[in-house]
């Protein structure tokens with residue numbers, strides 16, 4: 001069977017294991033993967049915090065003899081309501097060239113491509129000339145990875161160690177102007193959520209002039225969030241992204257305008273990557289309708305580029321809110337993280353890409369949200385970890401709405417594209 005067919009068949013099989021998290025129940029899917037990789041010549045270990053929810057690490061070669069390339073994925077999914085779907089979410093149907101089902105994009109397709117590529121290499125007799133190839137399939141990503149990636153890098157630190165890692169987070173073709181761009185996800189933004197508190201004095205709501213209503217003081221602050229966002233702050237990855245788009249990073253606002261002019265959909269992807277973003281999402285004041293509040297609290301979801309932290313978030317909040325009597329307090333401080341868009345893994349992707357898309361060009365992107373790459377970058381500070389699941393047929397505007405949505409499906413040809421990519425990158429990095 002060709003690599004394409006092996007990867008597509010495995011995807012269908014994986015979709016048929018219901019791994020909705022909670023409860024996850026990843027064990028049977030992991031056993032299926034373990035059998036394939038063991039049969040091909042990998043040494044497979046499974047470890048987990050809970051017996052029904054193992055994580056899998058399969059190793060080919062000697063990790064002490066050279067670089068280790070890890071192919072990472074998670075095998076749990078979010079839930080699905082069959083009533084909303086055209087095909088049963090656990091059917092794995094192949095219909096009109098698409099594989100249908102929960103996890104078809106996020107991310108059993110990548111699991112299938114990684115496992116099929118690794119198994120084909122190994123069963124064909126290939127072995128790393130130096131270093132090792134690891135296939136790492138974890139549980140529990142969709143609920144934060146405490147039993148999955150985070151647990152694995154802590155409890156099985158050496159087993160899970162990698163120098164290079166490919167995970168989810170990018171790779172669909174992004175049509176832009178006349179170009180075909182492929183985002184390689186180099187980082188994830190940090191989360192620095194904060195509250196803004198205004199104070200007054202409480203009183204009876206029937207006599208409003210006698211008290212000092214804290215909620216009315218919060219109103220103008222909310223308006224300021226509507227009127228402005230903090231100034232752009234370009235980290236190197238954001239500069240590289242703008243340059244790749246042919247925009248001048250020395251003037252980020254003008255650069256963003258030029259992206260908007262070319263394709264506003266692309267601007268929606270690019271703009272959160274250019275600096276700190278803030279979105280007020282909650283407000284609370286009086287507990288009772290007839291009591292004027294002495295205190296009102298606005299809660300703000302704030303995302304900060306990797307490399308920047310609390311100080312930059314606070315400066316950005318002060319810039320937007322201006323001087324005043326309000327108080328700012330951080331509720332959550334999780335720094336972002338990134339890997340530089342350069343070096344051997346970057347080059348390997350760039351060399352492979354023309355073999356599937358002669359007009360394709362790799363560009364660095366970042367996610368405003370979270371993937372398991374965070375756990376690996378924290379555990380192994382030297383690692384180069386990218387999100388890359390190349391899809392030459394389905395573009396990012398087609399795939400994005402399907403992630404966690406109804407009728408999740410993938411163009412079957414793209415599963416083969418990705419499998420060939422992982423095979424080529426492994427051979428390039430490990431000899």
Ligand SMILES: [Zn+2]
Nearest residue numbers: 106107141168
């Ligand atoms: Zn995912």
